[in-house]
Amino acid sequence: MKRIGIADTTFARVDMARAAVSTIKKEASVQIVRYTVPGIKDLPVAAKRLLEEDDCDIVIALGMPGPADKDKMCAHEASSGLIMAQLMTNKHILEVFVHEDEAKDEKTLAWLAEKRTAEHALNALSLVFHPQTLTRLAGTGQRQGYEDAGPIEG
Ligand code: RDL
Ligand code: RDL
Numbered sequence: 001m002k003r004i005g006i007a008d009t010t011f012a013r014v015d016m017a018r019a020a021v022s023t024i025k026k027e028a029s030v031q032i033v034r035y036t037v038p039g040i041k042d043l044p045v046a047a048k049r050l051l052e053e054d055d056c057d058i059v060i061a062l063g064m065p066g067p068a069d070k071d072k073m074c075a076h077e078a079s080s081g082l083i084m085a086q087l088m089t090n091k092h093i094l095e096v097f098v099h100e101d102e103a104k105d106e107k108t109l110a111w112l113a114e115k116r117t118a119e120h121a122l123n124a125l126s127l128v129f130h131p132q133t134l135t136r137l138a139g140t141g142q143r144q145g146y147e148d149a150g151p152i153e154g
């Protein structure tokens with residue numbers, strides 16, 4: 001059975017992992033391994049351990065960068081670490097970050113976090129089970145959370 005790792009944080013103000021688990025359970029029969037850390041800078045090693053020690057096929061890394069400049073810097077560093085962990089393991093880690101200042105109010109933030117997480121959870125399943133699904137969507141302006149940008153009609 002395929003194994004999907006979910007790394008998440010206590011810093012996030014929405015339980016993003018719950019949205020990931022419920023989407024995955026609806027779509028596929030897989031083993032889910034969850035690993036919660038304090039914040040986004042702790043996600044790279046959590047994801048790497050899920051891939052190497054827990055033998056996951058892919059990891060979904062969930063986090064919420066705050067609105068301050070230092071949070072944006074922190075998100076950039078976390079992102080670089082997640083990319084490094086992917087290159088070290090040769091496996092995908094889907095980074096699902098929802099910046100607190102992407103939404104106009106808390107209700108929208110919660111909705112966005114759940115929606116982006118659910119959409120990237122489907123991307124993770126596609127990458128593991130049927131990557132040709134994504135190839136069919138190439139160039140179509142997909143986004144996660146808010147509406148798709150869509151293709152440019154020529
Ligand atoms: O290793 C312990 C912390 O340094 C780590 O958990 C950081 O990711 C915590 N953190 C910050 O220190 C910060 O300035 C976070 C943010 N901003 C942030 O915006 N989002 C986080 N963590 O998830
Ligand atoms: O790992 C899942 C996503 O984090 C990853 O696919 C990102 O590359 C998606 N992405 C962003 O998160 C973003 O803020 C993209 C852009 N901006 C962008 O401008 N162009 C992209 N992806 O192709």
Ligand code: RDL
Pocket residue numbers: 095096097098099116142143144145
């Ligand atoms: O063009 C509007 C948005 O797509 C743009 O603001 C993105 O940068 C928003 N975004 C993130 O900031 C991010 O960290 C997105 C993702 N991750 C993502 O994974 N998918 C998105 N947007 O569609």
